[in-house]
Amino acid sequence: MTTAIPNPGLGTFRLTGDTLKFAINEALKLGYRHFDTAQFYDNEAEVGATLNDSDVPREELFITTKVWWDRLEPTDLKASVDESLQRLGMSYVDLLLIHWPSPDNAVPMQDYLTALKEVKEAGKARHIGISNFTIAQVSQAVEILGEGEILTNQIEIHPFLQNRELVAHCQRHGITPTAFMPLAVGKVMDDETLKGIAERHAVSPAQIAIAWLNQLGIPTFPSSTKAKNLKSNIEALKLRLSDDEMAAIANLDRGERVANPDFAPKWDQ
Structure with missing residues (x-):
């Protein structure tokens, strides 16, 4: 049975200092329990300190962090996880991801996914997963680790980049796709189709x-730094869109990718 990933979570990319602390504390008050960070975000220590200072017990939280692509050599990967846990002030994370597949397969996937599983077996991660993996890479990862071992593939999904084939491929293997940049860095707010649907429901396009x-x-x-947006994001889960509205959003897919660094894999879409 697939473990439920608390939804929505709070993304912390580019959040630091008092802004980060406010966002986390406000999210906790609203009932958020999933917090997503990464080695690359350079805020694990602040995320951990804020969560550890809260009144919410650790066992109620779902903390995700990610190993950066320059720490994938097995010994270094394991050392990097220990560093992440030290910064977080925690003995384990709920979900540990490979942030990006090794560029040009410089570190063989067999090596770093085996090390990732060993970190889990050592009790330092309750679940493991991948991020920014293509269809072919997902297939390879499943071959290496076996069915049921990979909890999620965290990928860019929003109305303008729907990644439907990759989503379906993950789901066929029991992997829950999770979406980063769901608002396409704010572009959803300007789309006429989304604005029209939002007006009918008296809500925002986000x-x-x-x-x-x-x-x-x-x-x-x-990711959000405003109390009203944090609240509206969690309230959005109560909405139910009609089949026609879902079809209208499906038609917005135009392969518009936001996260596309020079070390990215060759995308499916």
Whole structure:
């Protein structure tokens, strides 16, 4: 049985200092329990300190962090996880991801995924997963680790980049796709189709995007620093879109990718 990933979570990319602390504390008050960070975000220590200072017990939280692509050599990967846990002030994370597949397969996938599983077996991660893996890479990862071992593939999904074939491929293997950048860095707010649907429901286009993902069974974790947006993101899960509205959003897919660094794999879409 697939473990439920708390939805929505709070993404912390680019959040630091008092802004990060406010966002986490406000999210906790609203009932958020999933917090997503990464070695690359350079905020694990602040995320951990804020969560550890809260009144919410650790066992109620779901903490995700990610190993950066320059720490994938097995010995280094394991050392990097220990460093992450030290920064977080925690003995384990709930979900540990490979942030990006090794560029040009410089470190063989067999090596770093085996090390990732060993970190889990050592009790330092309750679940493991991948991020930014293509269809072929997902297939390879499943061959290496076996069915049921990979909890999620965290990928860019929003109305303008729907990644449907990759989503379906993950789901066929029992892997829950999770969506980063669900609001396409704010572009959903300007789309006429989403604005029209939002008006009918008396909500925002951002809420429609989150509701659309929720209806597809895809957890997400938008980043937000405003109390009203944190509240509206969690309220979006109560929305139910009609079949016609879901079809209209499906038609918005145009392969518009936001996260596309020079070390990215060759994308499916």
